[in-house]
Amino acid sequence: MDQLAVRIKLGDIQAFELFFRKYYVPLCGFTNKFLNDPEQSKEIVQEVFIKVWENRKDIDPDYPLKAFLFKIAQNASLNKLQRKKVESKYIEIYKLVYIDHKEFSVHESLLARELEDNIATAIGKLPCECKRVFELSRIEGLKYSEIANVLNISIKTVETQMSKALRSLRLELSEYLTFILIVVLLNPF
Amino acid sequence: MESQKLLERFFAGEISEKEIEILKSWLEKDPENRHIFDRENELWQETALYTRLESYKTDSAWSSISEKIGAGGNNKKEIAIQSILRHRILLAAASVALLLALGSFSLWIGSRISFKHSAALPVTIMTNDGNKAHILLADSTEVFLNSDSKLEYNGNYGIKDRVVRLSGEAFFDVSSDPGKTFQVQTDQMNITAKGTKFNVLSYDNEDRIETTLEEGEVQISIKGMDAINIKPGQQVVFFAKTREVVVRNVATDTYTSWKENKLRFNDTPFEEVMRNLSRRYNVNIEIADKELLSLRYTATFIDESIDDVMKMLKAVSPITYKIFNRTSVSDKNYLNPKIIINSRRQSVKTNNPKLI
Structure with a gap:
């Protein structure tokens, strides 16, 4: 039984804060995966947490609270996505994948697992220029052309380095996934 | 690997109108392709979490949400108390250098500590929840300090006078010194004694201040009231809110046995x-x-x-x-x-x- 869930159920605000602090950022990322809009994702995630708190009496401590949280967030995001007008080709793609074909369960989500440390390690391992390109894109939010300008390299090189970075991260993740699989196999119950 | 390139360009916001049509038909073709899209999307979001994008600020998010669920003030207070505690421990450690964190009773009994003080620096001794302290002052007066309590006195204690300040609970076994009275000061009540044994309780979170006399004589003064003298076996309780004073006979060990x-x-x-x-x-x-x-x-x-x-x-x-x-x-x-x-x-x- 999940002690934290029991405490939240009984109205322990400290336990709830702990829960919030642990999952707020991953949940924002998870929500943003459907909406591709950080502001909206943030709003939805806050609403989800408020909903969990307000309905805390209905929490079932024998069911993982985290999976429950991600499930509610997924429903809320998909509702939001559904209501979105197709203003851009981008929204069209998200709708195509997530609304037209509902094939994705929370259990498959990497974001619902705790991968952050692995990601940090993986990024740390990237070769220098590759890392620089990746960070300019993901942290500073620069466009490929801007990165090319800053680093005085061609757009083609930027693209190659980005691919390289993502390939390496994918590889790290796949190792992690294999590890999970082994754990599951060793502890079937 | 053409599709991989397309996906990367899509997530990086670099994809062209024409390419997006290609991506669309690729996605419609096969559920496996949509799973690849989802995985790539997750990877993209996951790396954003690692960088903790500016927009996801947990602290401000928590304050806004805790306001909405009506928990804001409460919570801040808890945190403040915690940090003050940490600070207090450091202070006490610096001035007394030992004496604290005497986890269990056996430890406590085994660590009777005495110390002499040369400078006129004030001394503060603090205990946390779950801890107690046993202090031997320069004049051989013994103080048992209960959990979550604080005892303060000047470095020149015992030279001119014998004054200590207490918040929390302590039992005093005061050594006799006809020349100098011993005084315990609390927020609302001062207790003056010669050679006696008595217990004082004055926690900030309790409404009452209580002095219980085991042996000897003490005089109790409360601001705005006449001094009260009590005999062994008597207790004075002052209720701060109503400013009511009760003097009663009690079984003293009910009030002093915490030290054992x-x-x-x-x-x-x-x-x-x-x-x-x-x-x-x-x-x-x-x-x-x-x-x-x-x-x-x-x-x-x-x-x-x-x-x-x-x-x-x-x-x-x-x-x-x-x-x-x-x-x-x-x-x-x-x-x-x-x-x-x-x-x-x-x-x-x-x-x-x-x-x-």
Whole structure:
């Protein structure tokens, strides 16, 4: 039984804060995966947490609270996505994948697992220029052309380095996934 | 690997109108392709989490959400108290250099400490929940400091006068010195003595200040009132809110036996019992059913664990309780153990599988 869930159920605000602090950022990322809009994702995630708190009496401590949280967030995001007008080709793609074909369960989500440390390690391992390109894109939010300008390299090189970075991260993740699989196999119950 | 390139360009926002059409038909073609899209999307979001994009600020998000659920003020206070505590421990450690964090009674008994002070620097001795201290002052006066208490005195204590300041609870065994009276100062009450044994309780979170005299003589002065002299076996209780003073005869060991690590209750109100347990065992106690406040206990506990104490209280009164062990919050933060007490007929059902 999940002690934290029991405490939240009984109205322990400290336990709830702990829960919030642990999952707020991953949940924002998870929500943003459907909406591709950080502001909206943030709003939805806050609403989800408020909903969990307000309905805390209905929490079932024998069911993982985290999976429950991600499930509610997924429903809320998909509702939001559904209501979105197709203003851009981008929204069209998200709708195509997530609304037209509902094939994705929370259990498959990497974001619902705790991968952050692995990601940090993986990024740390990237070769220098590759890392620089990746960070300019993901942290500073620069466009490929801007990165090319800053680093005085061609757009083609930027693209190659980005691919390289993502390939390496994918590889790290796949190792992690294999590890999970082994754990599951060793502890079937 | 053309599709991989397309996906990367899509997520990086570099994709062209023409390419997006290609991506679309690729996605429609095969469920596996949509899974690849999802995985790539997750990877993209996951790396954003690692960089903790500016827009996801947990602290400000928590303050806005805690305001909405009406928990804001409360929570901030808790954090402030925690950090003050840490600060206080450092202060005390610096001025006394030892004496603190005497975890258990056996340790406590084994570490009677005396020290001489040369400079006129003030000395502060502090105990946390669950800890006690035994202090031997320069004039051989002994002080037993209960949990969550603070004793302060000047470095020149015993030279000109003998004055200490107390918040919390302490038992004083004052050595006789006809030339210099001994004085304990608290927020609302001063106690003056020659050679005596007495107990003073003055916690910030309790409404009453209490002096219990075991031996000798003390004089009690409360601002705006006449001085009161009490005899051994008597107790003065001052209720700060109503400014009411009660002098009564008591079995003194009920009030002083904490220093022998006994917990004694004598027709003691429920809330007070719980505050005592909370200080003594360093646990947070929540009384879920306010009807329980009318209960009173008479009991003595000697060296019992908190589990045993709770079991016994449950056996003699209509309560149920649940103990939550110390929980780790994150790397360095812990929630204290917590006990939630309810009345027996309204026990909380926790196995009620239902989704929101």
